[in-house]
């Protein structure tokens with residue numbers, strides 16, 4: 001079955017026999033951005049101006065991708081971090097972040113495009129960051145990589161990560177890791193870039209029922225066996241939580257052993273879901289689980305923890 005609007009390419013049916021489960025799935029980035037922006041606009045009708053703003057940001061990412069596709073030379077610093085072919089990512093140094101002008105330029109473009117859409121107060125912080133030196137931008141990016149979110153203004157952080165993301169996603173795609181057929185990676189960090197996941201996806205279509213985690217930085221999805229904790233790998237005390245009916249499209253998987261939780265987006269129940277967008281409109285679920293002492297495995301780069 002081919003879905004009408006999915007950034008995940010259907011399986012190649014010309015290959016005979018049962019195909020192995022892919023360890024990694026790379027998105028079709030222009031489709032991913034188009035779908036995410038459309039989803040944000042739809043959800044914004046009932047959820048306010050911030051989602052409209054994010055839709056414009058994702059459209060700016062798509063525009064940047066189309067106008068300034070990365071060259072192999074520009075990608076080299078990131079692809080070098082991946083070594084021979086993913087699964088052993090190394091965090092970028094501040095030096096690397098200072099000497100990769102591709103994402104600096106993307107960030108500045110995002111500020112120019114989006115500053116007119118926000119309050120004067122937020123716009124002034126964004127515009128101040130445009131005048132940062134490469135070293136200052138790198139210091140802020142390094143703080144985000146180190147999950148020191150308090151060190152960066154919240155509005156600047158969202159645009160910085162969007163710029164880093166459009167850079168990393170293209171660089172990872174250039175390495176061609178979609179050919180990788182290693183085993184499942186039941187870990188709470190991306191095998192291509194080391195960033196935390198946004199959450200889990202249960203896929204539909206050709207890959208009905210398989211669970212992948214979605215990277216918050218490079219947009220890669222990595223296969224993780226269901227009903228197994230991605231933080232401590234336990235299987236004994238996994239529970240599922242929803243607010244509404246039991247077949248709700250968003251559920252939370254908790255681990256009673258390490259008290260972590262993962263938000264899961266059931267694309268088999270609603271294929272139009274986008275993890276980043278739908279997470280923002282289901283945060284009462286997070287609050288309920290956090291009140292019970294569970295800690296989220298993963299982040300949403302549209303809403304960094306404060």
Ligand SMILES: [Zn+2]
Nearest residue numbers: 190193215218
């Ligand atoms: Zn990644």
Ligand SMILES: [Zn+2]
Nearest residue numbers: 229232255258
């Ligand atoms: Zn656990």
